[in-house]
Amino acid sequence: MLCVFKIGQWVLRVTTKQTGDEVAQMIKDGKEIEISDYEMFNPGPNGEHRFYDVRPGDWSAPTVFEEPARAIDLPANLVVKTAKGDPLLDAKKNPLTPTDLNAKGRKIVGYVLHDSAGNVLTNGRASLTNAAGQGITPQFAKDNALMVGGHRFHVRVLHEVNKNRIRGFVAYCHMLDAASRVPETRVVELEDLKFELPAVP
DSSP: OOOEEEEEEEEEEEEEOOOHHHHHHHHHOOOOOOOOEEEEEEEEETTTTEEEEEEOOOGGGGEESSSSTTTTTTOOOEEETTTTTTTTTTTOOOOOHHHHHHHHOEEEEEEEEOOTOEEEEEEEEEEHHHHHHHOOOOEOOOSSSSEETTTTEEEEEEESSBTEEEEEEEEEEEEEEOOOOOOOEEEEGGGGGGOOOOOOO
8 A cells, every 4th residue: 555644845655565444453553564665755846856865775774865856877987996996896796887886876966076276166065956056967078077067077086975875976076177088986985084183182
């Protein structure tokens, strides 16, 4: 049975293994209801899913998929490697391609833009929803440069907090001139980051 609940602007849609009468009785009795599928989303004016969805990921665990209507697919021939420069592999040690990442919902959902000297540009940090509000629609050129506001950027790093729980990359980009080729891209998770904090006095 399909059940739909409203939580403010959010919609929770669940499918149960029980019939409508059984669900009603179980709610009345305060019993647990087994759900076979579920999805929580924020519907836009045209029915598009905004901001993020929560739905089953690997092993049916609740997983956040960011920017479901706006996320940018990675180009199929983009060269992606680990933070250390090794080939990107799945849990079974099979090579991962950009197409594999896209299929898992691991797409670009926001960006941080740097100039050629490494300085963050004014208004250079944005989610894709925020960028759309500024009239900006980033897209990849044929040479894998990310085009934003008429400028070419190399996606130097794709950062995600946790691929098993939150799907979506923030792209850290550096500006390229017209003649520069696009080098490889590193995929960095939270566990790859090392912070050197000052000693406590």
